[in-house]
Amino acid sequence: MEFTMNQIACATNDWIEGFRNWKLGVQLALEDIRDRYRRSVLGILWVTATFLLFIGIKAFVFSSMNAMSMAAFTQYLTIGFALWTLINMLVVDGSATLVRSRQWVLSSSLSYAIYILQAVFRSFLNFMLVAIAAIIILAFTKMSLTSAAFSIIPAFVLYFVTGIWVSALLAPICARFRDILYALQTGMRIMFFATPIIWTPTPGTTRGLIALWNPFTHYLEIVRDPLIHGTVPVQSWIIVGSISLVGIIAASFSYTVTRDRVAFWV
Numbered sequence: 711m712e713f714t715m716n717q718i719a720c721a722t723n724d725w726i727e728g729f730r731n732w733k734l735g736v737q738l739a740l741e742d743i744r745d746r747y748r749r750s751v752l753g754i755l756w757v758t759a760t761f762l763l764f765i766g767i768k769a770f771v772f773s774s775m776n777a778m779s780m781a782a783f784t785q786y787l788t789i790g791f792a793l794w795t796l797i798n799m800l801v802v803d804g805s806a807t808l809v810r811s812r813q814w815v816l817s818s819s820l821s822y823a824i825y826i827l828q829a830v831f832r833s834f835l836n837f838m839l840v841a842i843a844a845i846i847i848l849a850f851t852k853m854s855l856t857s858a859a860f861s862i863i864p865a866f867v868l869y870f871v872t873g874i875w876v877s878a879l880l881a882p883i884c885a886r887f888r889d890i891l892y893a894l895q896t897g898m899r900i901m902f903f904a905t906p907i908i909w910t911p912t913p914g915t916t917r918g919l920i921a922l923w924n925p926f927t928h929y930l931e932i933v934r935d936p937l938i939h940g941t942v943p944v945q946s947w948i949i950v951g952s953i954s955l956v957g958i959i960a961a962s963f964s965y966t967v968t969r970d971r972v973a974f975w976v
Contacts, residue, residue, distance in 0.1 A: 721962075721965055723821075734824055735827035738831075739835055742828070743832065759843075761791070762846075775909075784851050785853050788847045793929070794905065796836075797926060797929060798898050799833035799836060800829075803829050804833070805877065805880040807826055807877055809881075809888070810829075830873040848937075855940075858940045862936055866933075869929070871958075875957045876957065882964060882968035883964065885976050886971070905921075925953055928943070928945075932950060
C-alpha cells in the first residue's frame, strides 16, 4: 500500500507540475508546428489550403448523393471534417506523444504530463488553422446561428479534457506496445468512414444504427447540432460525458501504474 501511495503522489505531482508549466507545453507545440513547415513557402497555411481543397472536392462529389442542398451539405461536411481533424490528432498524435518525445524523456527531468499537454496544444493549434478555413466556408454558405451555438464552448472544453485523458491512457501503453499505435492509426482511418462526416445517417436504417453506436458521432454532434440545427443534443452530451468519466478514471490508473517504466519503454 505504501508503494501504491507513493505512485499516486508522484503521478499527482506530475500533473501539478505539468499544469503549472502549461506555457512550456504551448511553446513546445508551437516549435513542433514551426519545424514541420520550416522552409516551406506557404508554411502553416498548407493546413488551411489542404482543408479548403478537401472540402471543395468532397462537397462537389458527395452533395449529389444526399437529399440536402449543396450549401447545407457543405456546412455539414465542413464542420464534421474540421472536428474529425481535431479528434484524429487528439487520439493518434496524443497516443504517440511519449514515443515522439523520446529524447526529452531520456535526457530531462520534465514531467511526462508536459508532453501530454504539448500534444493536446499542438492538436488545438492545428485545429485553429483548420477553423479559419471552416469559418470562411461557413460564412460563404451564409450559415445562420442561434443562441444554442454558445454550447460549443463547453464542448471544446470537453474536447480538451478528452485529449488529456486519451493521451494519459494510451501514450504509455503505445510506448510499451508499438503495434497498438499503428493499430490506432489504421482504426482511425476506418472510423472516418464509419462516422457521419461525408454521409448522413437515416434513423431506422443500418447507417442510422452505425451512427448511433459510434461514440465519435456524439463527439461531433455536441458541436455540429448547435451550429447547424440550433439545438443542444442532450443524449450525445450524456454519452460523451459518461465516456469522459470512465476515461479519466482509466487514464488515472494507467498513468499512475506505468509512469515509472516509461523511460525504459520509449
